[in-house]
Amino acid sequence: MKDLQPIESIYNLIPREEVKKSKAPRYMSTFKESVKFEEKKNKAACKTMGPAKVDVPSPNEYLHKHTKELKLAEKSGFLDSTERAPRCLNEERRRPSVPLRTDQPLMGVQTNKNFINTNVAEAVMAVPKKPQPIFVDSKRGDKHHLETSGLVPKYIKRKDYGATPEYLVKRNEEVKRAQEEYDAYVKERLKMGAMKQLSDEERHSVLEGLKKNWDELHHEYQGLSVVIDTTPKKIHKERLEIEMRQLERDIDLIERHKVIYIANN
Template sequence: MAAQESVYNLLPRLEEKPVKPPRYISTFRPSVKLEIGQSKAQWKTMGPAKVAVPSPKDFLKKHSKGPTLPARKKEQESKKLPELSVPRRTDRPVMGLQSKKNFIKANAVAAIKGLPKKPQHIYVDRRQGDKYLLEPSGLVPKYTKKKDYGTTPKYVIQRSEEKRKAKEEYENKVLEHLKKKAMKQLSDEERANLLQGLKKKWEEVYHKFQCLSVEIDTVPKKLNKEKLESQMKQLEHDIAVIEKHKVIYIANDPN
């Protein structure tokens, strides 16, 4: 290896081209080409040289690819066609059979005597809203036209009967309980006598209260006044209780 600055670098050098080795060729190449040429034609890889152009008359038509009906048999053609309600063009109507009815006059009479159509009841939800039928909307009280309208429902009668029975059972239980405790029920006459006696007693106490002096300056007078007031309040309470309750029970004295 010479240095970078050397005299030998100033001398021109001949370029040495590398020699390529000969290309490899198989000895079986001719036989292989012969076999391939025998097994395929010229147009098998690139397609046919000329293609038949389709005719412009053979375009795709409607229902051309759909199922086709079988050909009609002669037996079906010989069958008679069903009778039609509408007369054919070849048929000749029988002359002379004419109706004497005046259809114009009959229609006019039917229009005059016929009842006019009733307009449908409608409602509008707002000023510029849509129209709706009134009857199926639920705004018409149809329940008033029912057969059982105005009658007491069965469940209300049943519940009232159950309440009445429950009240009777409760009263019977109370009576049995009071009988066990030796309670006595006052009769109407006894209740009236008791009420009359309390009112008479209240009048007596009230009379005594009215007889008190105007000036109450001593302790006995004050005590007497308070006693009369308490008696009057107690009597008023007893009278109110007896007037409020019609059934009154009293306990028997065990002595």
């Protein structure tokens, strides 16, 4: 509304009280006293009157020429012409020393070997070097060794190729032994009359009865209404699904196991 009023208005003639804005309280650090104490404590630690008192250098100790250049260490002594400095600490790896100027070379050593014919014979009898097998895996011609690539069937040429590992043989023996012990225990219990084994006819009849019950439940399930909007309908549908699922588990159990034992009690 103030912006809509013109500059010259009768309301501007009324004197108004000047409103002073109140300032926020000044921030005071909580560490003010500790900072003051530390400042007063270390204030006069290095306090001096005038320039620092340092020893004045002597006029005789000035910088001489070439004093900052690096110098090699002086040798402890000179070797004679007959002495030689050791080059290697290992005596076996040390090369033979250079013969002295006063040593006499071996004279009168001769040989009848024809080096030209020998080299020709060695070149003729030499076996040609076979190229190393490689394979290329890119259009730029990147080469790799074929033997270490895993593409060479070198493992089928081993003596033990195709043989059953020892740990598998031991495991099969242990499984067979455990199965034999279990069969012996079952036979013993059968003799005692604690369990009864179902015959093939009984097993087949039980399996057929379970499948017939499942067919009846499935026929009833297929006859349910499409829209299940009441609680009794939902409960009836869930009961049929649970019974059909249980029958499916029983049928699968009997089909997977050919031998079935039943306790007499």
